[in-house]
Amino acid sequence: MDKSWMHIEDRLHSSEYVEGVRQFIVMAISHTANTDQIRCPCRRCRNRAFHSIRTVEDHLFFRGIDATYTPWIFHGEDDPFRNLTFSDEEEDDPLAHSDYIDDLDELSDDIHHGSFMDHHIRNDGESYGGDQPSTSNPPVNSNFEDLVADARRPLYLSCTKFSKLSFIIKLLHIKSIVGWTVKSFDMVIKLLQEAFLDTLFPDSYNDAHRLERGLGFSYEKIHVYPNDCALFWKENASYNDCPKCGASRWEQSTIQGRRIRQKVLQHSPLKPRLQRLYMSKKTAQDMRWHVDGHVDDPTCMQHPSDLKAWKDFDKKHMPFSTDPRNVRLGLASDGFNPFNNMSRPYSIWLVLLVPYNLPPWLCMEEPYTMLSLLIPGPMSPGNDIDVFLRPLLDELKELLEEGIRTYDAYSMQHFMLHAALLWTINDFPA
Template sequence: MSNMDKEWILKDRDSLDYEIGVEKFLIYVEQNCKNPKKVPCLCSKCINFKKFSIKIIRGHLYENGFSLGYIDWIWHGDQSVKSSMGSTLHPDEDEIIAASFEAASGVAAAAEPLYEGSDCTKLDSMLKLHNRKARFGISDNSFTDHLLSIVGSILLEDHALPVNAYEAKKSLSNLGLENIKIHNCPNECILYRGVNENALECPKCRLSRWKLGKDGKARVNVPAKVMWYFPIIPRFKRMFKSPSIAELLTWHSNHRLHDGQMRHPADSPAWRNIDYRWPTFGSEPSNLRLALDADGINPHNNGLTNRFSCWPVVLVTYNLPPWLCMKRKFMMLSVLVSGPHEPGNNIDVFLQSLIDDLKNLWEEGEPNVYDANTKSLFTLRAILMWMINDFPAYGNLSGCVNKGYLGCPICGDDTVAKYLPYSRKICYQGHRRYLPRHHPYRRKKAAFNGEQELGQALPPISGKQVLEQQEKIQFSL
């Protein structure tokens, strides 16, 4: 194969040289490929992302032409190229080829038509059917008997639709959309993971892990309460397997306008502070800058009488351009805490899996992540920059008191508050301390609380001071 003349790929498609070159090439591929019915198509349109039979590839090469960028035919049996690569290239080159082939295989699987000549892909069809299954609560048996079998009987005989629910789930598993169902204590004391993975009762409150029946006995293997965790690292890796998305993830470094105006989070002092304090992290534009959003919702939408509260935790990627940061496509659901009651201050229990992954991405990073834009491997790292939430959720996520007489997170112990007995509310005062020293409002009495304001506001506490305060707290897990 190495001695075969490759100049024919530049010839005119109507010429005899091109026709002879195509036939010799296809004969070699048919003799050396594992499955002649599924060979990566190397035409200029498919560029090895789709797999077809030799007959279809022959038509594509005459219709679309040969992919001129594909010179080393490593996916079509050219062993001499692979052996020379193994002896002369960087040791990581094999991993790059494997990762690129995996990415191309994933794209090819996603682009596989439902049947020959169909405009609808197998992946698109499966996602629509699974959406109906989840929306209407269809069981696996009904999904197999009533949806897949009926739709499959209408299609052509050589269709690619799975025959049962197991094959359908298996076909979607390669997308990296797996979820982990984690049992947790009904009182939200612990998650049954790590050292408590096989425990049958909560080590703190001694409640059973399993749901209790009407007779008071535990129903084994029926958890009393569960949460769902959607691993973030596989989904981050999948984002870099798309050349267009991988390029967008470096937009903040390569295409952002540097004119001193704030148009993107990369223009903020917080972003520049991270680049200054951790230059190794900031020098890699592919490293992710994240924000975390959490709040309670009522999924049943039955009005004010239903107080069911479900808490989704969403990650936002700020590497993207400003018009894509908050798009639904790039907002990543990472944790789902089921109701019926909000977790309150116990939400830190449910965030353990997410925090472990975020700490791993910051401290060690995820090695050998394939970047389809640069066609190289790198170690992916990430940092959590901001939290997006309302004021009650701010208190739950930060562990800071945000109600009562010391409810101001800025003033802290210096908060000025007064209880109003008739409205039974707490009124927060002391705002005039932030005015300039000789401001006229400081001397007015009747317009405010009947007193002059002569004090000065304390500077906000630093992160180091917050850490020192937290170290004094005694708690047990």
């Protein structure tokens, strides 16, 4: 089908555009069981919202169709990546051909394409053997095929509202907000399994929790010397006593055979979190906003890219600034008392990272604020905060000098992602 009409700007006066929209609507209606609502491919909805046929037509004429939506996989055309990568076992599965689609599908497809290309296609389009060992960074989400299958499998055969993946995510969200214990979560799961026999519930909290691990939402626990001299990390990982002050790594325990660490730093790796920013077409496009979407106005400051510090950095590091996908970061740190009780002094410190590539209405939003370090108390780290920052600083050095191979869902190609810390945000004690 001719799709050149998708790029016509004079939509209201073009007979070619009118005919193109008509053919698209006919195709969409013929490939859906529900003609009341279909996915809208306009530039704003981008297949994330369902509307009536009339509303979709209005959107296509007044807003225009998303020019990047060339394979119409949500309206009847085959997805070439899906046809190439699905196994015969999946084709025999009756649920694999279900008409079920939910809001997770767009992101799932983006990452699935990246996973496929990471194993089978080079940036120049030449194929190579998948059995050869790779020396590059391992692909994000090694069990992604399982997650894709869960995202496309309805919770039960006739369910159109939840997939197995989306339902589990909502359960985990409720557990986090309400404060369920693991035992209470398992009890609810068992009750649901007994009441709804043909429903694809997880077996337990551990089974549901594997999704978080599969999506890369993990952190590492690093033991700290009690007096904040150094970390039990890398060259000190095997020590039980501090080489500087001699303090023990472990608390005295009354339980025989059980050792309890005295202080633990929680570190969330930065590299996979930056890679996840490019797993979605929409977010990957927004990460270029500071170059592609920003209008330079010398009379006012609209974005951190207008700052002199940003521009000076670009001049000093030209190879970094030539690719708008490279990430500029800000670091914020402060301490607080988690017990809401001033009579019980305790100071736990957060180290947060903010990506400033995004447009100003997104870069300070909660979904894009990354918790990098959780520094334990009970006392403020003070001048020893550099000891706790070492895992983050090591990552930042690697990201600036070496980079990490990342899949860009917007351009559908891999690139070497670099990142730089431009400034910090803190009060005087921090």
